[in-house]
Every structure is written in structure tokens, then in C-alpha cells.
Amino acid sequence: NAGVTQTPKFRILKIGQSMTLQCAQDMNHNYMYWYRQDPGMGLKLIYYSVGAGITDKGEVPNGYNVSRSTTEDFPLRLELAAPSQTSVYFCASSQQQNYGYTFGSGTRLTVV
Amino acid sequence: AQSVSQHNHHVILSEAASLELGCNYSYGGTVNLFWYVQYPGQHLQLLLKYFSGDPLVKGIKGFEAEFIKSKFSFNLRKPSVQWSDTAEYFCAVKSSGSARQLTFGSGTQLTVLP
Numbered sequence: 001n002a003g004v005t006q007t008p009k010f011r012i013l014k015i016g017q018s019m020t021l022q023c024a025q026d027m028n029h030n031y032m033y034w035y036r037q038d039p040g041m042g043l044k045l046i047y048y049s050v051g052a053g054i055t056d057k058g059e060v061p062n063g064y065n066v067s068r069s070t071t072e073d074f075p076l077r078l079e080l081a082a083p084s085q086t087s088v089y090f091c092a093s094s095q096q097q098n099y100g101y102t103f104g105s106g107t108r109l110t111v112v
Numbered sequence: 113a114q115s116v117s118q119h120n121h122h123v124i125l126s127e128a129a130s131l132e133l134g135c136n137y138s139y140g141g142t143v144n145l146f147w148y149v150q151y152p153g154q155h156l157q158l159l160l161k162y163f164s165g166d167p168l169v170k171g172i173k174g175f176e177a178e179f180i181k182s183k184f185s186f187n188l189r190k191p192s193v194q195w196s197d198t199a200e201y202f203c204a205v206k207s208s209g210s211a212r213q214l215t216f217g218s219g220t221q222l223t224v225l226p
Contacts, residue, residue, distance in 0.1 A: 045214075105155045
């Protein structure tokens with residue numbers, strides 16, 4: 001099993017550009033999450049989804065959008081990149097609400 | 113809202129020393145508790161978790177944690193650390209039944225000197 005797959009691993013964007021961070025899981029998990037990790041700040045939840053067609057905001061959703069058209073995929077969209085979005089982004093999934101999460105390997109994004 | 117505090121930002125130990133990393137949370141109801149580890153350049157991996165039952169939880173690689181409800185704590189311990197334990201450790205809390213999220217602490221960087 002591949003688990004949670006994120007692409008790309010690295011990306012440099014210019015201010016104002018847009019991009020989509022891809023996340024796919026092959027474990028048939030209903031719950032999927034996007035976190036950003038900044039030094040000394042831990043992980044902050046951006047968006048999450050409890051199933052196909054259902055998404056909701058997390059703690060830091062501004063500047064991002066998500067969609068969940070299938071159980072497997074949960075892409076994160078940045079419409080107008082800003083330097084404050086420079087971060088490492090992790091996608092995660094879980095089988096049920098109270099289970100531990102399986103994390104992807106992360107996407108390191110730099111906005112210049 | 114729930115929150116998680118990890119008071120030690122950076123811990124430096126010599127090999128074979130004992131380890132205890134503090135984790136305190138604020139939430140009055142039933143919680144699920146987790147410790148994750150992130151090795152350099154890698155993603156987070158689950159070390160151990162507590163849902164209910166025995167408050168002393170054993171995880172992978174010789175780690176254990178003790179849930180003390182009266183102190184709102186879930187400290188991580190290991191009797192003898194190895195150089196390979198150098199990593200960042202995150203405590204996380206989830207209120208039982210909530211569909212929203214894990215709330216993570218800010219992390220503790222552990223450096224083990226050979």
C-alpha cells in the first residue's frame with residue numbers, strides 16, 4: 001500500500017501565482033486533513049473532510065480552498081500565493097474519527 | 113477550544129540517558145491522546161496513542177506515556193535513549209467524538225549525542 005501520497009515534494013511560487021497540492025490515499029479512509037507546519041508552531045489544521053463531497057474549515061483556512069470529489073483525493077488549492085504561505089504542508093487521513101492519522105511525506109512550498 | 117502545551121522546546125541528552133517530555137492539554141471532557149515523531153526530513157509517524165483503559169501506554173521503539181487525568185498530562189518517556197531517537201516529538205489531543213481535528217502541540221526537538 002502506498003498510504004498517503006503527496007505531490008509535489010517541493011515547489012517555489014512567485015507572489016500571486018496559484019497552484020494545487022495533490023493528496024491521494026489508497027486506504028479507503030473517509031477522513032482527510034490538510035495541515036501546515038511552521039517552525040516552533042506545530043501543525044495547524046487548514047481544512048478537513050469527513051467524506052466525499054463534504055469539507056470544512058480548520059484553524060487557518062484563509063487563502064486556501066479544497067474539494068473532495070472522491071474518497072481517494074483531497075487537493076488543496078492556493079489561489080493567490082503570498083509569502084505567509086511559505087510552509088511545509090502535510091496531508092493526512094484516518095479510518096475513523098478517533099483513530100490516529102496516517103501522514104503523507106509533505107510538500108515544502110516557498111513563496112517569493 | 114482544546115489546546116496542547118509542550119513546555120520543552122529543545123532537549124539535549126547523551127545516549128543511555130532517560131527521557132521525559134512533558135505534554136499538558138486543556139479540555140474538560142473525554143480525550144484521545146497521541147504522540148507523534150518526525151525524524152529529520154520525514155513525515156509524522158504515530159508513536160503511541162491512548163483512548164481508554166490502562167493509563168500507561170506502550171508504543172513503538174521502547175517509548176511509553178502515562179495519562180494522568182487529574183493533571184491533564186500525557187508525558188512521554190523512554191528509559192534509555194539512542195542516537196537514532198533524535199527527532200521532533202509532537203503531542204496531540206482530540207476530544208472524543210469530535211469530527212474536527214487533532215490539535216498539536218508546538219513540538220519538542222530531541223537531540224541525542226553519541
